[in-house]
Amino acid sequence: MSETPQSHETGVFPRGERYLLAVTLIWGSTFSVTKVALDDIAPLMLQGLRFALAACIVGIYTWRDIRASTRESLRAGLMLGVMLGGGFALQTVGLVETTASKAGFLTGTLVVFTPLLQMAVERRMPTWGNLAGVVIVAVGLYIFTSPDGATFNTGDALILGCAVVFAFHVVYLDVFTSAGFRREIVFYQFAVTSVIGFVAYPFVSQRATVFTGPVVLSIVYLAVFASAIAIFVLSKYQRETTPTRAALIYTMEPVMAAAIAALFIGERLEGETALGGAIMLAGLLTSEFSTLAGRRRAGRVD
Numbered sequence: 222m223s224e225t226p227q228s229h230e231t232g233v234f235p236r237g238e239r240y241l242l243a244v245t246l247i248w249g250s251t252f253s254v255t256k257v258a259l260d261d262i263a264p265l266m267l268q269g270l271r272f273a274l275a276a277c278i279v280g281i282y283t284w285r286d287i288r289a290s291t292r293e294s295l296r297a298g299l300m301l302g303v304m305l306g307g308g309f310a311l312q313t314v315g316l317v318e319t320t321a322s323k324a325g326f327l328t329g330t331l332v333v334f335t336p337l338l339q340m341a342v343e344r345r346m347p348t349w350g351n352l353a354g355v356v357i358v359a360v361g362l363y364i365f366t367s368p369d370g371a372t373f374n375t376g377d378a379l380i381l382g383c384a385v386v387f388a389f390h391v392v393y394l395d396v397f398t399s400a401g402f403r404r405e406i407v408f409y410q411f412a413v414t415s416v417i418g419f420v421a422y423p424f425v426s427q428r429a430t431v432f433t434g435p436v437v438l439s440i441v442y443l444a445v446f447a448s449a450i451a452i453f454v455l456s457k458y459q460r461e462t463t464p465t466r467a468a469l470i471y472t473m474e475p476v477m478a479a480a481i482a483a484l485f486i487g488e489r490l491e492g493e494t495a496l497g498g499a500i501m502l503a504g505l506l507t508s509e510f511s512t513l514a515g516r517r518r519a520g521r522v523d
Contacts, residue, residue, distance in 0.1 A: 237461025241470045244451045249477020251447045252321035253485055255313060258439035263426040264313035268306075268418030270440050275448035276411035279404075286405040297397035298409025304390040305410050305452075306417035311383035314425060318376025325478025326497070327380040332358050334388035335468035342392050347465040350507065355465065357504030358472050364497040391464050391471075398460045407453050472501050 258267055280287065316324050332355055336347045347355075397406065430436070459467050 235461065237458040238466065238470055240454050240458040241462070241467055242473065244455050245471055245474040246477055247446050247451045248471075248474045249325065250481050251443060252316065252325050252478040253482045254439050254442055254447075255316055256321045256482075258436050258443075259313075259317055261431040261433050261436045263422060263428040263430060264317055265310060265418045265422040265425050266430050267436075267440065267443075268309050268313050269415050269422060270418075271443045272306075272309075272411045272415035272418065272448060274440065274444035275452075276408055276415055278445065278449040279408045279411055279453065283404040283408050286403065287408055290403075290405045294403045294406055295409060297403070298406035299413055301390060301394060301397065301406060302410040302413025303417070304386055304393065306414035308383045308386035308390060309414060310417055310421060311379045311386065315376040315379030315383065318374055319380065321482040322479035323377065324380050325474060325476075325482075326362055327377055328384050328387065329472040329474060329501070330359070330362055330381065331384040331388040331391065332465075332468040332472045333362075334385050335391050336465045338388050338392045339395075339464045343396060343464075345463075347463070351463070351465045351469070354469050354504040354507045357507055358469060358501045359504075361497040361500030361504060362472075364493055364500065388468065391459070391468055394456060394459055395464045395467075398456065402457045402460060404453075404457075407456050410452065410456075411448065469504065472504070476501060 255267065262270075312324065312328060319327075336352060336355055339345055339347065462470075
């Protein structure tokens, strides 16, 4: 059975997908922000503080929902929190040993894993157009990560593992929100992610934290914009599309990450990177336009 989104809104980029695209613009900036902060703070301490603040913000907003929480929403929030926390732990630690731009593109490989997990977990087959988009995006990612004999180090391996974990998160978020969005699950995700950071910190790094201006600003930015706002929007609106199409949209994150890293922290943006980003964008548009064409054939678009 081919996958269909929860919403029947028409257009090349329906409302939910526009919101997800906006989230990727915010997330694209986080690699550079995190890279700067890691000069003065251990990666898992940063994760713990970032998501503790985000949990407080969302907790205030959703307090009544938390008090009325069901066992099902608690279970969903805890499971998603383990995936989110594990993914961010791998990504943040990996950023210590690789560049912001490369980390962004490696995280984008979640688009390769998501359709496979969707078929395994939900027994839902992506459309041929979506799969074609995945293949095109994968080619774009390969062009970026393999030019000029680029090395693959431990940091890269950790971030590749993060992409797999995030793919699980994308699929199970669809599973747990298919019947409706429950705001309290965002709070539970943040709380678990924060706990994972604090608990794992002593076993991964003993580096002392210095609360410099950049560190404080980074924690606030990551907590408010990249966590409280972005993940709340993601959790609410991803259900209006499908896991594979959502993953394709998220692959625009590394394009933004590379551009921002080049602009603000001086990481060199090679010609292969620009080419890979253009190919990835082509893959996203291939998926979107094929879905629109299918709707027209089915008589769902005037």
